[in-house]
Amino acid sequence: xxxxxxxxxxxxxxxxxxxxxxxxxxxxxxxxxxxxxxxxxxxxxxxxxxxxxxxxxxxxxxxxxxxxxxxxxxxxxxxxxxxxxxxxxxxxxxxxxxxxxxxxxxxxxxxxxxxxxxxxxxxxxxxxxxxxxxxxxxxxxxxxxxxxxxxxxxxxxxxxxxxxxxxxxxxxxxxxxxxxxxxxxxxxxxxxxxxxxxxxxxxxxxxxxxxxxxxxxxxxxxxxxxxxxxxxxxxxxxxxxxxxxxxxxxxxxxxxxxxxxxxxxxxxxxxxxxxxxxxxxxxxxxxxxxxxxxxxxxxxxxxxxxxxxxxxxxxxxxxxxxxxxxxxxxxxxxxxxxxxxxxxxxxxxxxxxxxxxxxx
Amino acid sequence: xxxxxxxxxxxxxxxxxxxxxxxxxxxxxxxxxxxxxxxxxxxxxxxxxxxxxxxxxxxxxxxxxxxxxxxxxxxxxxxxxxxxxxxxxxxxxxxxxxxxxxxxxxxxxxxxxxxxxxxxxxxxxxxxxxxxxxxxxxxxxxxxxxxxxxxxxxxxxxxxxxxxxxxxxxxxxxxxxxxxxxxxxxxxxxxxxxxxxxxxxxxxxxxxxxxxxxxxxxxxxxxxxxxxxxxxxxxxxxxxxxxxxxxxxxxxxxxxxxxxxxxxxxxxxxxxxxxxxxxxxxxxxxxxxxxxxxxxxxxxxxxxxxxxxxxxxxxxxxxxxxxxxxxxxxxxxxxxxxxxxxxxxxxxx
Numbered sequence: 001x002x003x004x005x006x007x008x009x010x011x012x013x014x015x016x017x018x019x020x021x022x023x024x025x026x027x028x029x030x031x032x033x034x035x036x037x038x039x040x041x042x043x044x045x046x047x048x049x050x051x052x053x054x055x056x057x058x059x060x061x062x063x064x065x066x067x068x069x070x071x072x073x074x075x076x077x078x079x080x081x082x083x084x085x086x087x088x089x090x091x092x093x094x095x096x097x098x099x100x101x102x103x104x105x106x107x108x109x110x111x112x113x114x115x116x117x118x119x120x121x122x123x124x125x126x127x128x129x130x131x132x133x134x135x136x137x138x139x140x141x142x143x144x145x146x147x148x149x150x151x152x153x154x155x156x157x158x159x160x161x162x163x164x165x166x167x168x169x170x171x172x173x174x175x176x177x178x179x180x181x182x183x184x185x186x187x188x189x190x191x192x193x194x195x196x197x198x199x200x201x202x203x204x205x206x207x208x209x210x211x212x213x214x215x216x217x218x219x220x221x222x223x224x225x226x227x228x229x230x231x232x233x234x235x236x237x238x239x240x241x242x243x244x245x246x247x248x249x250x251x252x253x254x255x256x257x258x259x260x261x262x263x264x265x266x267x268x269x270x271x272x273x274x275x276x277x278x279x280x281x282x283x284x285x286x287x288x289x290x291x292x293x294x295x296x297x298x299x300x301x302x303x304x305x306x307x308x309x310x311x312x313x314x315x316x317x318x319x320x321x322x323x324x325x326x327x328x329x330x331x332x333x334x335x336x337x338x339x340x341x342x343x344x345x346x347x348x349x350x351x352x353x354x355x356x357x358x359x360x
Numbered sequence: 361x362x363x364x365x366x367x368x369x370x371x372x373x374x375x376x377x378x379x380x381x382x383x384x385x386x387x388x389x390x391x392x393x394x395x396x397x398x399x400x401x402x403x404x405x406x407x408x409x410x411x412x413x414x415x416x417x418x419x420x421x422x423x424x425x426x427x428x429x430x431x432x433x434x435x436x437x438x439x440x441x442x443x444x445x446x447x448x449x450x451x452x453x454x455x456x457x458x459x460x461x462x463x464x465x466x467x468x469x470x471x472x473x474x475x476x477x478x479x480x481x482x483x484x485x486x487x488x489x490x491x492x493x494x495x496x497x498x499x500x501x502x503x504x505x506x507x508x509x510x511x512x513x514x515x516x517x518x519x520x521x522x523x524x525x526x527x528x529x530x531x532x533x534x535x536x537x538x539x540x541x542x543x544x545x546x547x548x549x550x551x552x553x554x555x556x557x558x559x560x561x562x563x564x565x566x567x568x569x570x571x572x573x574x575x576x577x578x579x580x581x582x583x584x585x586x587x588x589x590x591x592x593x594x595x596x597x598x599x600x601x602x603x604x605x606x607x608x609x610x611x612x613x614x615x616x617x618x619x620x621x622x623x624x625x626x627x628x629x630x631x632x633x634x635x636x637x638x639x640x641x642x643x644x645x646x647x648x649x650x651x652x653x654x655x656x657x658x659x660x661x662x663x664x665x666x667x668x669x670x671x672x673x674x675x676x677x678x679x680x681x682x683x684x685x686x687x688x689x690x691x692x693x694x695x696x697x698x699x700x701x702x703x704x705x706x707x708x709x
Contacts, residue, residue, distance in 0.1 A: 051570035052541075158658050159427070188426035188597060188659075193641035193652035200651070215570065218600075218643040222652065245645055259575040261600030263642060265623040268604055272575035277540045337628045344640045344653060346705055347633065350676030351656070 003078050004039035005209050006063060006096075006177055011036050011072035013058050017282060030281050032058040034233035035072070037308075042176060045203065045210040047224035047241075049217060049256070053278050055233040056213045060181050063211055064096055065089055077176075094124055097170035101182035103162030107154040113140075113165055114150040120172040139168040143198060160191030167198065171206075179211045184219055196222055217260045221245055226314065229253045232281055232289040235308060239315040247328065249317040251294045254328045288320070296325055387414035388456055388558050388591045389438070389476075395450035396437045405662040407433040409615035410451070415608070417558065418585060420592040422606030422623070424599060424638070428659045430615040431595045435561045438593070439478050440468040456558060474504045477552035481564035483544035487536040493520075493547045494532030500551050519550040522587075524580060542573035549580070556588060563595045578605050599642050603627055608695070611635050614660055614670040617689075621696035631698040633675045633705060669701065677702040 014029040033055040040046045048056045061067045065074060065081055074082045076092055084092070097120075100106035107116055117136045121127055127135065137147050143164040154162055163183065170178050180199070184192040196219060202208060214220050220227060221241065228238040229252065237250040248254045258273035276293045279285055285292050291301040300320055308318045319325065396408040407430040415421040425431045436442050438453060440460060453460040455476060460468065480486050488496055497516040501507075507515070513532070520528035523546040536544055545565060552560060562581065566574035582605060585592055596602055602609055603623065610620040611632065619632040630636045640653025657674040660666060666673050669682040681687075681701045689699040702708050 051572060160658060189599070189638055190426060190641045190655035191658070193643070193654050196643065197651055197654060216643075217571070218645050221645050222643045222650070255572060257645065259572040260645060261571075261574070261578070261598065261604045263600045263603045263627065263639075263644060265603045265606075265627055269575070272572070272579045274572040275576065277542060277573070278570075339629055340627070340636075340639060343630065343636050343705060346708070347636050347640060347676060348653060350708070351654070354676045355656070 004075075005042045005044075005077060006211070007039045007073075007075040008059075008063065009037050009073040009075070011059075011062055011074060012070045013055075013062055013067065014070045028282050031233045031284060032281060033062060033069075034284075036230075036233075036235050037072075038228055038235065038238070040177065040209050040211055042209050043203070043207040044226070045212055045224045047212040047214060047220040047227045048230055049214055049220055049227060050230035051215060051256075051278055053232075053281060054230040055281070056215075056230050057181060059230070060098070060179050060211065060213050064098055064179055065092065090124070094173045095175050096177040096179065097173065097175040098179045098181065099163070099166050099170050099183045101185050103159055103166050103186065104154075106166055107162060109154050111153070112150065113145075113152055113154070116154075116165060117150075117168055117172055120169060124173060126173070135172065139171055142171060142202065143168045144194075158191075159187055160194060163187060163191075163195050164198070167195075167202070171202065174206070175208070177209045177211065179213070181213045182215070183212075185214065185216060192219070199223065217257060229256065232278065232284050234289060234318065236290065236319070237317040238308070239317075240313075243312065243315050249311055249315070249322040249325060250290075250319045251296055251325055252290050253317075254325070255293075255295075257328065288318075296321055385416045385418075387416045389593075390414045390454045391438070391451065393451035394434070394437060394448065394453060394461075396433055396442055396446055397449040398446040400663065402663045406449075407446075407615050407662050408437055411612075411615075411617055412451075413610055413617065413620065415559070415591045415593055417591050418589045419607045420585065420594055420605055422602035422609045423593060423595045423612060424597065424602055424609060425612035426597055426659055428614075428661070429612040430662075431612050432563055434612070435478065435563050435593065435595055438561060439472060439476065440465075441472075470504070473500060473552075473557070474555045475557050476559045476561070477555070477557040478561040478563065479545070479548045479552050479565050481567050483541065483548045483568075484536060486548055487544060489536050492533050492535055493539070497547070497551050497554055501554050504555050515554065516550075519554040520547070522553065522584070523547075523550045525550070540573075541569055542576060545569065545573075545577055546580070549577075549584070553584060553588070553590075557590060559591045559593065561593045561595070564597070565594070566601060567596070567598070574601070581605065599627075599638060611638070614665060615662060616670065616686075616699065618671065618700070619696075619698045621693075621698075625693065625696050629693075629696070631692060631696070631703040631705070632671075632700050633677050633702065634671045636705070669699075675702075677705055677708050 011033060012035055013033040014031050016026045017028045017030060018024040019027040036059060048059060050056050062069055069082060073080060081092060114136050117139050118132045121132050136150055140147055140149060145164055184195050187195060203210060212223050224241045226240050227244045228235045231252050237253045248257055255274040274293055279292060287303045288301040288306050291297040306318045306320045308316045310316045311322055392412045394408055394411045395406055397404050397406050411434055423431050437448050442448060448461050494516055497519055498512045501512050501515055517528045517532055520531055525531050525546050566577050569577060594605060606623045609623050609626040610617045613634050619635050630639055637653060637655040641655055643652060655674055668684050669687055672678040672682040687699045687701045689697050691697045
């Protein structure tokens with residue numbers, strides 16, 4: 001195996017904050033991303049989870065090199081692209097694409113689906129009209145849309161179908177990496193399941209790598225190979241997906257998992273796991289940034305920022321007390337009820353039969 | 361028209377909540393065969409089409425459904441806020457024994473906010489950005505109470521304190537943009553609860569919030585319900601949220617309730633194929649990485665409803681009878697009713 005496909009090393013993005021109308025003094029900086037190191041291998045899904053303002057969307061834009069980092073290095077396929085300009089980045093853009101959260105805002109309402117899907121090829125000067133039209137048909141098939149949809153406009157589609165168009169557009173140039181920025185957050189449960197399954201099928205077929213940005217912990221469980229948890233611009237824990245959900249070591253990861261509502265009325269939490277709001281990224285707390293909300297915080301946490309320490313294979317957490325924080329217990333006993341399980345199996349069988357007859 | 365306002369108003373506070381699991385107390389809200397109709401160029405559409413439900417004091421009814429199922433139009437119908445050209449065209453809504461369908465706008469306005477209140481998904485768009493939050497709460501109070509300014513301010517501050525907003529005296533003079541999303545939703549709650557309504561309708565109250573803030577707001581709703589004994593109708597697309605706070609659940613599809621049951625039964629013993637599909641489509645943190653159950657197709661638009669059962673074209677169990685007629689709602693266990701020709705699905709194996 002060769003090196004990682006995408007590598008971020010100590011990446012920072014600070015946005016200066018100015019005050020005053022005439023003398024624009026800089027009064028501080030929003031540290032949106034503050035020293036993040038991550039890597040994604042070909043064909044792998046790395047999920048980045050965190051709450052609003054944790055810097056995950058800024059990280060996505062840095063990974064795509066839509067913005068330049070304030071510090072640190074970004075390498076794609078072993079090549080340093082940190083300081084590349086527009087021209088140098090253009091070939092890179094063919095290899096990394098993006099799917100946005102809002103399928104209503106990310107498609108041009110004046111373009112037909114065919115134009116939307118052909119545009120990336122036009123921009124990169126690929127093929128002729130005939131080959132582009134053929135590729136559009138191929139893309140529609142891939143994402144489960146009908147060929148006659150090519151002549152329609154975005155407003156004629158439902159949210160789920162629009163997201164399929166967005167996915168088809170991202171696939172148009174046969175990229176190796178797709179940054180998925182909350183791709184299913186705006187979709188209904190049944191549609192979300194369709195899109196999650198589609199993304200996984202496409203990954204298996206084309207060996208795509210995904211940088212999957214999400215606040216939905218349950219979706220991440222289904223999508224990711226590895227997970228990085230962000231808080232106030234920093235990665236506080238990173239682990240293989242199984243380890244993260246079974247044995248989270250950072251108190252923030254534990255709180256996030258505890259706060260996610262479990263679809264089982266028999267397991268209701270006594271109290272919310274976490275009080276307070278996320279502090280301002282302009283003035284992150286000194287020491288460990290999470291200490292203002294952390295239940296195990298000690299004096300040391302207020303003074304000394306913890307480094308990301310390796311705790312197991314691929315598992316690291318930035319907490320002084322990662323070894324001694326109480327084990328996380330809420331999950332695990334989450335067996336689906338036998339009756340529901342049986343009905344789901346029956347539903348799946350019937351549905352398979354139904355799709356078989358429709359296809360025939 | 362007899363002026364409803366002349367009638368004695370029910371007790372300012374609600375009777376003590378019955379303990380969970382005890383015999384259900386008298387419902388505070390009873391809805392029967394409610395229909396809301398919009399005249400459109402393509403003909404009349406009925407986003408709410410024959411909905412019946414009930415909720416008792418101190419209890420929470422969760423209404424679950426996907427976009428376009430009519431759950432938000434249902435809540436606006438209950439509030440008497442259906443936007444033109446829509447209107448309630450059938451059925452009955454009884455709140456504390458009093459019929460709301462056909463009530464004069466003035467009488468409805470007097471009830472709204474005082475006996476029945478509502479909070480919405482996006483607190484930023486529900487709050488006026490150019491007024492302080494204190495001003496906005498006082499404005500809501502003044503609609504129903506004639507008190508001197510100082511007393512109104514004290515009441516507003518008490519309302520902010522009730523929703524656990526720290527330093528409410530200071531917050532009173534702040535503007536919505538100075539607050540976080542979670543704080544704004546608390547302000548909306550303070551405003552909704554200031555007049556101690558008997559029924560709170562919460563339409564996706566935590567959908568725009570982060571998961572740790574969502575947990576705080578849901579917990580606050582539970583606490584406030586225990587304190588005031590109000591009934592809650594919680595409208596959501598999130599089965600996880602429903603599992604955490606609801607006592608009873610109604611699943612809506614294309615304008616109708618397809619299944620309703622106590623919360624444990626919905627999650628343990630779902631009967632309607634749509635409910636079963638939703639349970640499988642929902643990603644769960646407990647599960648290994650695997651495929652999700654798929655409900656094929658999409659919700660039909662209200663002007664192109666299929667004949668017979670509205671879920672029929674998407675349903676793996678559908679047969680002849682499903683295409684022929686809409687199934688009657690049958691009670692299969694106490695409090696558990698389902699509208700499906702094929703339930704229980706085991707018989708279809």
